[in-house]
Amino acid sequence: MLRFEFDKSNFSRKQILILVGIWMIIGFIIRFTQLTAKPPWTDEFATMVFSLGNDFKSVPINQLFSVETLLQPLKINSNATINDVISLIVKEDNHPPLYFILCHWWVKLFPTDGEYVSLFAMRSLPALFGVLAIPLSYLLGKIAFRSALAGQFSAAMMTVSPYGIYLAQEARHYTLGVLFVIATLCCLISAIWHLYERRLIAIGLVMGWIIINSLGLATHYFFSITLGAILLTLFGFLVYQIKSKNFYFNNWLRVGIVGLGTLSTAAVWFLTVVPRDYGKGMIYWLVHYVTDFLSFISPIVQLIVGWIVMISLLPIEANSLVIVILSALGMLIFFIWAIPLFIQIFKKAWQTDYRLGLVGLGGFFISANFLFLFITYVLTLDITKAARYNFTYFPAVIALMGVILAILWKKNIIKKNFLQIKTGRQAVIIILIMGFLSSLTVSYNLGYRKYYLPNQFVEVMQQNSSEPILIATPYRSLVQVGEMMGIARELEKASMTEKISFYLMPDDSLNKVQSNLQNLLSKINFSVDVWAINCTDKFRDNFEGKLQLQGCEENLENKKYINGYGYQHFQCYKPLPIKS
Helix, strand or coil, X not given: CCCCCCCCCCCCHHHHHHHHHHHHHHHHHHHHCCCCCCCXXXXXXXXXXXXXXXXXXXXXXXXXXXXXXXXXXXXXXXXXXXXXXXXXXXXXXXXXXXXXXHHHHHHHHCCCECCECCXXXXXXXXXXXXXXXXXXXXXXXXXXXXXXXXXXXXXXXXXXXXXXXXHHCCCCCHHHHHHHHHHHHHHHHHHHHHHHHCCCCCHHHHHHHHHHHHHHHCCCCCHHXXXXXXXXXXXXXXXXXXXXXXXXXXXXXXXXXXXXXXXXXXXHHHHHCCCCCCCCCCCHHHECCCCCHHHHHHHHHHHHHHHHCCCCCCCCCCCCHHXXXXXXXXXXXXXXXXXXXXXXXXXXXXXXXXXHHHHHHHHHHHHHHHHHHHHHHCCCECHHHCHHHHHHCHHHHHHHHHHHHHHHHHCCCCCCCCCCCCCHHHHHHHHHHHHHHHHHHHHCCCCCCCCCCHHHHHHHHHHHCCXXXXXXXXXXXXXXXXXXXXXXXXXXXXXXXXXXXXXXXXXXXXXXXXXXXXXXXXXXXXXXXXXXXCCCCCCCCCCCCCCCCCCEXXXXXXXXXXXXXXEEEEEEECCCCCCC
């Protein structure tokens, strides 16, 4: 029977493979648990549509259309080619095409969900990429700290990280981005070790690093934040080597070749693709101006919260207030105990051979967060609002946690603490159990909850509508089409496609939206229930207030707050012709 000596870093090859395999199996189970239970949201719909080689042009603006018309872009397009996918991404979306190409091939391996693409097919690819991040995290920890034990705990932390589960269970490209972040960090740390030991960096590492960076940029443009943080880290190390008179020109020349090769690739993307109306109006929600203390401090708080939920996230978004309070209290107690312990272990690691790995990954982490704050406060785009963008430095946090746990595991006695945890191994077990519970929190939608909940909206609509239904919303971008697709998909699942029409109105002002909808209703001759979605917005000029429809009575009974779908329900005693 195999015995694993965790107090030693010298694992046999067989032990390493078995342990990493165990982490991967656990990670696979967690990531595929409840994989399709949560409804897809607007960004996932965009991924699904463009990966199929379809577009949104079949969804009309300013005219009535049916559930079937709205879901048309989700049908498998057997005539679509990779060139179609690339062309659509470049013209219609604001992301590079690599993930969409892979997804286009991937979904062909799965049966359809009725007439439409399978949600399991779409989400299983990022889930698998999430599993692959586990052995790569082992590799990063092993390279950074030259310790198989640090590598194993890096793999363990990636297995149970709630943030990792959140990314893995969305039909998006972020877990593929995580793989390239890990890979480029492996190259960075390997290069730093070569620079420190004055060993010549191999040409294979140089070329591989350029290719990895190119693929990262072809996955997500925010991979440039990762590259920027690497540049700052290397610059700091260069200054250190010059001051310590340990500068090795040939090695830095090869690092420069990596930089030039990566810059050439970046120039292709940013000069030929990005300037083409980048964002298509879909990044307006990131605009951030500092007007008071709250607007100044909120990005910093959001950034810190982003670090916390990479390690622990109990059910603070549960429906039960008691569970929310207990979860928040549990997390508070955990971090009050854990943070001093982490600081203590980090200080100890700084005095050991782990120091160079800490310099590399710690410097990268600090640099990445500096860039987040620079983009937020100087470029006035608050990217701290979107947790998913933290993929750009997430693996560094995992590897740093890996070395902390490795050192902690070897400590027979730790300082007195209010939880009365006496040994390092007990502390490590508690941290991993907390991670496991946190991962289940995300899988069961009790943390990192989906912002859009169309299933809840359809339930409310079922309970409160008996007449033909008109679902109307102002159209601003593909975001609104995705919001309506979420509703249409739930209606299709509930077999509620008859006597339901959708209406997308130009997004000018509340008065014009009201006038547009009123004009439509004036042409109707029998009763209809109108569900006006997201028509008002107190944060936008000309959209404050409340929608008013003449000849209609607003139904305020049983009104509920539903994430992503602020609605007003009107009962209008006039007819509605249903069009397909």
